[in-house]
Amino acid sequence: MGKGARVRDIRPGGKVEGLFCVSEKALRTTRNGAPFLVLTLSDNTGQIEARVWDNAQELGSGFDKGDIIFIEADAVEFNGQCQLKVNRCEQALDEEIDPSHFLPVSPCDLKKAWQVCSKAIKRVKEPNLALVLKEIFSDKATKKAFKEAPAAKRMHHAYIGGLLEHSASLVELVGLVVNRYPHLHSDLLVSASLLHDIGKIRELSWARPPIDYTDEGRLLGHIQLGVEIIDSACKGLGISCNSENILALKHIVLSHHGQKEFGSPVLPMTEEAVVFHMLDDLDAKLNFLSGLKMARGETKSWGWSDYQHLFERFFFLPPFSMQETDEKATEQGIHKGKGPIQPTLWDTDES
Ligand SMILES: [Fe+2]
Numbered sequence: 001m002g003k004g005a006r007v008r009d010i011r012p013g014g015k016v017e018g019l020f021c022v023s024e025k026a027l028r029t030t031r032n033g034a035p036f037l038v039l040t041l042s043d044n045t046g047q048i049e050a051r052v053w054d055n056a057q058e059l060g061s062g063f064d065k066g067d068i069i070f071i072e073a074d075a076v077e078f079n080g081q082c083q084l085k086v087n088r089c090e091q092a093l094d095e096e097i098d099p100s101h102f103l104p105v106s107p108c109d110l111k112k113a114w115q116v117c118s119k120a121i122k123r124v125k126e127p128n129l130a131l132v133l134k135e136i137f138s139d140k141a142t143k144k145a146f147k148e149a150p151a152a153k154r155m156h157h158a159y160i161g162g163l164l165e166h167s168a169s170l171v172e173l174v175g176l177v178v179n180r181y182p183h184l185h186s187d188l189l190v191s192a193s194l195l196h197d198i199g200k201i202r203e204l205s206w207a208r209p210p211i212d213y214t215d216e217g218r219l220l221g222h223i224q225l226g227v228e229i230i231d232s233a234c235k236g237l238g239i240s241c242n243s244e245n246i247l248a249l250k251h252i253v254l255s256h257h258g259q260k261e262f263g264s265p266v267l268p269m270t271e272e273a274v275v276f277h278m279l280d281d282l283d284a285k286l287n288f289l290s291g292l293k294m295a296r297g298e299t300k301s302w303g304w305s306d307y308q309h310l311f312e313r314f315f316f317l318p319p320f321s322m323q324e325t326d327e328k329a330t331e332q333g334i335h336k337g338k339g340p341i342q343p344t345l346w347d348t349d350e351s
């Protein structure tokens with residue numbers, strides 16, 4: 001089933017059919033004592049008030065706040081606002097739900113981002129790393145999750161496709177650095193770009209809004225989960241979890257946050273781990289700053305962000321115009337998305 005109607009397209013007088021997220025739900029009674037449901041329904045284009053007047057108790061018992069429901073409704077005007085009079089509603093099945101309809105989505109061209117990653121997977125020549133990458137990404141569910149997952153609940157790349165965008169960005173950053181420092185182990189750094197945050201596919205849930213932590217995500221964290229995914233691929237392939245390059249890869253996964261207080265159980269202790277931590281941090285921070293620029297909205301002057309507790313500072317941000325950013329990006333042929341993402345190099349045509 002497709003998404004159906006989108007909130008921003010709904011006008012009074014129309015019929016509405018489609019999937020919406022229940023942001024608010026309350027059972028009330030009319031002056032005559034008849035129960036009715038007050039709902040706020042949303043998707044990633046906005047939210048709209050809705051009422052269920054008939055069979056309110058029965059229909060309302062089939063779903064809760066946070067669920068995705070399928071509705072049939074009439075759009076009416078009430079107090080100058082568009083409102084939905086819901087005639088039918090039922091909880092949607094998991095397989096009917098596309099999370100990109102209900103959560104923010106990466107501004108990048110995700111198809112190209114995946115092309116960057118799949119090309120990189122094919123380029124890795126070191127036998128064990130190549131086998132592990134192929135084993136992990138040939139699993140359909142893993143590949144789907146890697147393409148969809150956010151890279152965080154907040155902070156950086158906290159949207160559908162965020163993990164893919166971040167990983168593709170790192171593949172390209174690694175390419176630039178290896179060009180300048182050719183003695184670095186390119187296959188190892190490329191593998192780390194693709195796998196350092198792979199644990200996020202189990203750490204986070206995004207099938208229904210909001211993006212949240214799973215139980216194992218909260219209890220173990222994506223670093224531990226990432227190592228488990230690599231180890232289980234090794235076991236499936238019959239290769240040692242501690243062979244030289246696998247060990248070096250797991251060291252990067254474990255140390256990529258750079259410091260123990262940021263969740264890394266070990267500090268970066270190889271050249272590649274030191275480099276990778278810096279690149280990961282660079283990509284995450286620039287994406288975070290892009291978010292701050294977006295949050296300020298369109299402006300023609302420099303200005304201050306709110307105080308950022310995590311960084312213990314305000315940020316001084318440049319003028320921002322969505323149109324200029326898009327034009328610059330299009331000029332450089334780098335992305336088709338909207339918004340102030342940092343320039344990327346991806347221009348691949350290979351699928
Ligand atoms: Fe991470």
Ligand SMILES: [Fe+2]
Pocket residue numbers: 166196197280
């Ligand atoms: Fe990362």
